[in-house]
Amino acid sequence: MNRWSEVLDTMRIENGAYIASPSRDYSYVWIRDVCYTVLPYLGTPCDRYERAYHALLDLFRRYEWKIDIHTRKKPVYLYEYIHARYTQKLTELDQPWGHAQNDAIGLFLWGVAEGVRRGKRILRDEKDREICEKLVRYLACLEYWDHADNGMWEENMEVHASSIGACVAGLTAARLLVEVPEGLIRKGEKSLGLLLPRESVTKESDLALLSLIYPYQIVPRTVAQQILSHAEARLERTYGLIRYKGDRYYNEGAEAEWCFGFPWMGLCYTLLGDDTEAEKYWAKTQSILPPDHHLPELYIGGTDQPNGNTPLAWAVAMAWLLEQRIPSSQAGERAE
Template sequence: MSKLKRLHQVLDTMRLPNGAYIASPSDDYSYVWIRDVGYTVLPYLTTPCNRYEKAMHALLDLFRRYEWKIDIHTQRKPVHLYEYIHARYDKDLTEIKEPWGHAQNDAIGLFIWNIAQGIRHRKAVLRDEKDREILQKLVWYLACVEYWDHPDNGMWEENREVHASSVGAVVAGLQAIRLLVDVPEDLIRKGQQTLSLILPRESITKETDLALLSLIYPYQVVERGMAQRILKNVTTKLERTYGCIRYEGDQYYNHGKEAEWCFGFPWLGLCHAVLGNRQQAQEYWQKTLYLLPDDGRMPELYIGGTNRPNGNTPLAWAVAMVLLLKQHMSAAGEESSEAAAG
């Protein structure tokens, strides 16, 4: 069996009957994150199967279920974290009562962007007028929270501050969806102004962060010069043996050193691919293959200071990143090694 087919099979083991995906079959990650689903289905954006639209339908159903909450916070800013659109859900797509850092504007921006990409690729992601209405309400939700100046928990669900990666995700989503729903130009402009003030930093406390790669891939919301600055900062400060650390001083799975996230390598490869840097993309493809187990179960990370992956193996997001880089390399006509043959 080819590695490519095996990777798809690994993703299918984390796909739920409702079309969504759990982040990992581990005890800690056996939940549905809006963000993780958004990244996990990207390999299916350009394929004839229905996995992409089914995942979007599942998330739209989720938003329909909690439309009452969205309605409230299109008029009144959330105060408590539980008032925000939740970031993660149980397998039946119901909210989990456990306290969590739910202020994650990037997840909503990604979802809106996902829908726009699905339409662009002629996927039947919208079923009826109600789905379009939900999209419109999500736009008003982001306006109400004032995403451009809003301290959120960010991609890593940690301390609240204004994150460039969160602002950029929303800008990308709003730009992509503005022909389908009402998006005031001022709503986009405010986010762009924030990016011009923060970048190439991620936030006040973080000079650079792995999350910034999202502004290059998949969103492509920064001009080439800024993209190159971000890439240089990430590779020189965050790249390690088994991937990339998320940011300097990260305490998650830190055993004397920061944990090394495996999807850092394919993500860097994807960024170079969209910038047309074929040689660098090929180099990161080879680094990705070095990490990829024969069974395709790409881990979340290697525990800091060790050569051991953690228990969140496989991580759906990481498996998807490998598939995406493979697709880009194939589309560019690059020949991979025998280990990558699909």
């Protein structure tokens, strides 16, 4: 077991899911965070990828009654949506939250199908397959292609390109598992074509757009290059990338700098075949990587201090993923 996995295992819980961070504020299970956290295990023989998805499938089984309702009737209140975060026992939390996060459902479907494609035993029985089919119908009922949601950052309700893209990727991948109406995918693609390279009406550049390149690979090369050049010019800072201009989260005079921005940029460049840029962002990742690999969520805006959500499982996973893709001679420089 390597150092990265050891750090992630400190946030792994008995049921196979992961908390976002051992901090007081983040010791919960987010669907999105779990799916990103286990990506480094996708190409390995260990069972951490499967176990995490089995935990999430069990969660969806528990709340299948809610999914059933909203395959026929759009949610009105935020608590009616499939919740975004849960207790460590994978039960809902009874407090207000921005649960309208369509990207998490798209990511989950993508992760299930990608696991199956890679030979992972994700679907244990017909009920697991039925859950996936119902999630497809849930996104159809929402009319995800024109649906205002809280987005990846759990904030204001608007139509987000990153959410639509996650759903397009998830539905496209899910055709391996269940029947997905072709028109359901085309509607999302059409909406993306109208929005991109913007994230939304209010956000021109946004860190969340990187997901359309890595892991989803659903935008043309020219659009991917636009997204990356905008991110580098407008979002990149000393300790990572800001999420978007004007972000108020942990803002102490400037926007917070998110550490997983550096490895995420590098991962995107590996998919474009640009080794020079990928290695540049690996070097930037190394520059903020503590010796114990406890990569923080972010550096508080306007300071040189990380916040308390350290380590962040999602950030650790992204850094590990980039190290996996960098030539061993380059990756090894950090260890030496």
